[in-house]
Amino acid sequence: MTDPTPTQISPIAALQDREPSKPPRSQWRDVWDQFKHHKGAMLGGGFLLFVTLAVLFGDLIWQIDPKKLDIRNKDIRPIFNAIWDSGAKVSWSHPLGTDNLGRDHLAQIIAGGRASMAVGWAAMLLTMLIGTSIGVMAGFFKRLDGPLMRFTDLVLSLPILPLMLVAVTLFRQPLRASFGPETGMFILIVGVIGVTSWMQTARIVRGDILAIKEREFVLAARASGTTARGIIFRHLLPNVLSPIMVSATLGLATAIITESALSFLGVGFPSDFPTWGKMLADAVPRMQEFPERVMLPGIMISLTVLSVNYLGDGLRDALDPRIRGR
Numbered sequence: 055m056t057d058p059t060p061t062q063i064s065p066i067a068a069l070q071d072r073e074p075s076k077p078p079r080s081q082w083r084d085v086w087d088q089f090k091h092h093k094g095a096m097l098g099g100g101f102l103l104f105v106t107l108a109v110l111f112g113d114l115i116w117q118i119d120p121k122k123l124d125i126r127n128k129d130i131r132p133i134f135n136a137i138w139d140s141g142a143k144v145s146w147s148h149p150l151g152t153d154n155l156g157r158d159h160l161a162q163i164i165a166g167g168r169a170s171m172a173v174g175w176a177a178m179l180l181t182m183l184i185g186t187s188i189g190v191m192a193g194f195f196k197r198l199d200g201p202l203m204r205f206t207d208l209v210l211s212l213p214i215l216p217l218m219l220v221a222v223t224l225f226r227q228p229l230r231a232s233f234g235p236e237t238g239m240f241i242l243i244v245g246v247i248g249v250t251s252w253m254q255t256a257r258i259v260r261g262d263i264l265a266i267k268e269r270e271f272v273l274a275a276r277a278s279g280t281t282a283r284g285i286i287f288r289h290l291l292p293n294v295l296s297p298i299m300v301s302a303t304l305g306l307a308t309a310i311i312t313e314s315a316l317s318f319l320g321v322g323f324p325s326d327f328p329t330w331g332k333m334l335a336d337a338v339p340r341m342q343e344f345p346e347r348v349m350l351p352g353i354m355i356s357l358t359v360l361s362v363n364y365l366g367d368g369l370r371d372a373l374d375p376r377i378r379g380r
Contacts, residue, residue, distance in 0.1 A: 088372040095368020098361035105358055109167035120165040120328050124156030132159070132346050150350060153336065157328075159350060166328040167354060170310055173243055173329075177309035180248030182255060182302050189259025190286055190294075194267060203260070210253045218312070221246045222321045235324045243316060243323075247309050255301045262294045296373035303366030307359040314355055330355050 089095055132151040135142040144151075150159040192202040222242060229238035266272065267290065275285050316322040317331030325332070330351040337347035 085372045089368050092368035092371060094364040095372075098364030098368070101357060101361040102365060105167060105354075105361075106171060109164055109171055112164035113161070116160055116164060118158045118161040120157060120161035121326055122157065124152065126156065127152055128154055128156040129344070131344075132350075135346065151344075151346065153347065154340065159333075159347070162328040162333055163330070163350060163354060166330045166333055166351065167358075169240075169323065169327065169329045170313055170331070170355075171358075173240065173247070173313040174306050174310040176240075176244045177247035177251070177313075178302055178305040180244060181251045181305045181309070182298060184248060185252035185255025185301070186259050186291075186294075186298055188252065189256040190263055190290065192256065193260040193263025194282065194286060194290065199260075202256075206253050206256050209250070212250075214250050215315075218246050218250060218316065219319070219321060222316065226321075236327055239323050239327075243313055247312050251305060251308055251312070255298070255305065258297045258301055259294055262297055263290055266290055266293050296370070299373065300366050300370045303362050303369060307362040307366075310355065310359060310362075 127145065127148065129143065130145050130148050130152040131142040133144045133146065133149050135144060135151075148158050148160070150163065152158055153162075188202055188206065192199045192206075225242055226239070229242050232238060233241060267285075272285060272289050275289055280288070313322065313329065314331030314334065317329045318335045320335060322331060323329055333351040334348060334355075337344065337351075341348050
């Protein structure tokens with residue numbers, strides 16, 4: 055008895071995939087899968103989110119005016135002072151204590167964090183806008199590369215802190231007169247930080263643009279008649295998003311530290327407007343007697359900047375396809 059003739063399969067049918075094809079994975083899902091395995095980045099992002107929500111909505115829970123003077127309740131120590139000093143003057147109405155004018159420290163930290171974070175985010179956005187624009191123009195347009203990079207080198211060679219102090223001294227009064235003492239100083243500090251902090255971003259973006267603009271897909275876009283604007287916004291900017299986002303996180307940390315330094319030096323916001331740097335400056339004269347007044351805003355600045363740095367480190371690893379999946 056002979057074997058049955060095997061079923062004839064055409065060559066095209068043999069090459070076809072018999073299993074249902076899976077939908078392609080999203081690039082942002084791959085980024086998230088890499089990011090969530092970075093413990094430091096997750097902790098940093100969580101703490102930054104917590105601080106942001108706390109300073110935005112904290113006054114809805116802790117409804118004490120940070121500028122309110124209460125001389126009868128001045129110099130109250132934080133409640134944790136009672137652990138090692140049973141005779142410390144503490145009050146549950148002021149869990150983090152009060153200053154020498156009776157202003158509540160917890161309310162000041164919330165209000166000061168709102169001002170410091172607002173300055174940080176606004177200055178970071180301005181820095182990214184200036185740095186990315188100059189970096190893209192220098193990298194894409196050959197005739198602009200030399201002048202823009204020499205200008206960048208010139209700004210990098212300037213002493214930034216004295217330059218910022220001079221700018222604040224020159225423009226403080228005109229802006230205060232035009233926009234008010236608080237809004238005017240906010241505009242001035244954001245502008246000064248943004249104008250003096252864009253150089254690193256510009257150099258990073260320029261280097262990536264110089265490499266990407268010679269890739270095949272950019273050459274094909276040029277051959278098909280795509281305009282320079284279309285190439286920049288459709289092909290170049292999406293491919294330099296990774297270094298821009300990492301630089302943005304580092305720029306946020308730099309802006310918070312710079313604002314704190316200006317407030318600490320007394321050239322920032324008005325004296326009755328709380329910021330973390332201003333709280334540090336007010337606490338220095340009585341630092342030995344009340345060390346917690348320096349520690350509380352200092353810890354907030356340090357932890358916020360540290361969380362931003364860890365977040366930037368995680369974003370750098372997650373957005374770099376060469377090390378994704380390690």
